[in-house]
Amino acid sequence: MQEKTYVLLGANRKPYRSSTPGSLGGHRRSRIYGELDCTSALRTIARGGYVNNRVFFRDEVIAIAAGYRPCAVCLPEKYRSWKSAQ
Template structure:
């Protein structure tokens, strides 16, 4: 080990979901969480998602997005609980996000 490298740690790597729905590594964490099967996305502190994660199997289908545009491009819709304004817009025009 080089003396200048003592105590140096590699930055954490996060797995995010891209616009094509495929995972990719990132050095920055996602800003939104989602559910692969439910095809929805929301804030990381969403009370509904946190309850689902605490119950169990939800976490195995959890995905993370760098931003809202990527979540929409991947075919996810906004969460009605933590993103009510975005959800209302989606509900009024589901085709605007490309999801039914």
């Protein structure tokens, strides 16, 4: 049986293979990261959008290092902190 691999985005914004799935999803064009069950992302995916620009991260540290910001919908507190720091 072959082990499943996942493609995640690293801090250097380059994809790499991992045996562990990502814990966060993101959108490559808008550079936003959020929870995998984010209602906003799932709604957009259901309408047929977002999928071609979808990326996944191992954790929040890597998402931030790659230059992504928190989603205002599923991570409102983290988004407010990010926004106030801008």
